[in-house]
Amino acid sequence: MEWINIKEKQPPIRETVLGYFPDGTEGGNEVSTAIWTGTSLHSDFPNSTAYCFKATHWMFFPDPPSDGV
Numbered sequence: 001m002e003w004i005n006i007k008e009k010q011p012p013i014r015e016t017v018l019g020y021f022p023d024g025t026e027g028g029n030e031v032s033t034a035i036w037t038g039t040s041l042h043s044d045f046p047n048s049t050a051y052c053f054k055a056t057h058w059m060f061f062p063d064p065p066s067d068g069v
Contacts, residue, residue, distance in 0.1 A: 011041070
């Protein structure tokens with residue numbers, strides 16, 4: 001799977017996806033589950049540092065393991 005630039009394509013409205021939230025500091029970037037509101041991608045963890053920053057990229061969740069575990 002590859003990250004999708006939020007400026008190029010947005011996820012479906014109210015879809016939960018993985019969001020990439022850079023905060024501009026070294027080592028402060030975060031990947032978090034997030035929800036597209038139609039205007040922005042918000043981390044769905046209010047206590048996460050990603051909650052305060054704007055997502056630049058997103059991706060759908062990967063498929064589960066094929067061995068059923």
